[in-house]
Amino acid sequence: MAARILRHALLLILAYYGLLLAGAVLRFEALPDYARFYPWAENIRGILTGTPSWRDALLIALDEPLFETGRTLPDYTIAEWSLTIVPDKLAAIAAVATLLAIHWHLARRSCRLGAAALSGAGSVASALTSATLGWTVCCSTPSWVVILAMLGLWAPTAMAVESYGPPITIAGLVLLGAGVVLQVRANRGDAQA
Known part of the structure; x- marks a missing residue:
């Protein structure tokens, strides 16, 4: 069971990034012309040794591509x-992919509408605000608001809501977790009946 959930979670992660890439290719009508793996461990070592504040170093390291x-x-x-x-x-x-995989596994026996609604809303909110697309119109910084700008929202307005991303992501994960808990309870109730 755990291996199946892990496999589904990995497939969801790949599908998520594949859809982001496909959306950008379709929107800009151009295939990527570069791909770059960064020396992440080396960069982290440089950040940790070169940044005086551990708090700042951690924040910088989390955004290191x-x-x-x-x-x-x-x-x-x-x-x-x-x-x-x-x-x-x-x-x-x-986290979203793992919770969704768990929910899908549990819901195969009997899906509860409330659990599915919570899981769906939570996963959409967290997935949207976890996007890391960049566009020159939005200062080329990888951010979730680039999706909003790509969909036609005026770039300054999109950039103005960027700070709401982390709270939306957390709220989405909480909703998704609540959906999984409701599905677990429903399955236990069905098993006892």
């Missing part, structure tokens, strides 16, 4: 758009 792919602007060396994988967002997506 693992991988990036995207499309560069013609005649420039900057990315027009990019998809970046960073540890803190990857951890959030891994």
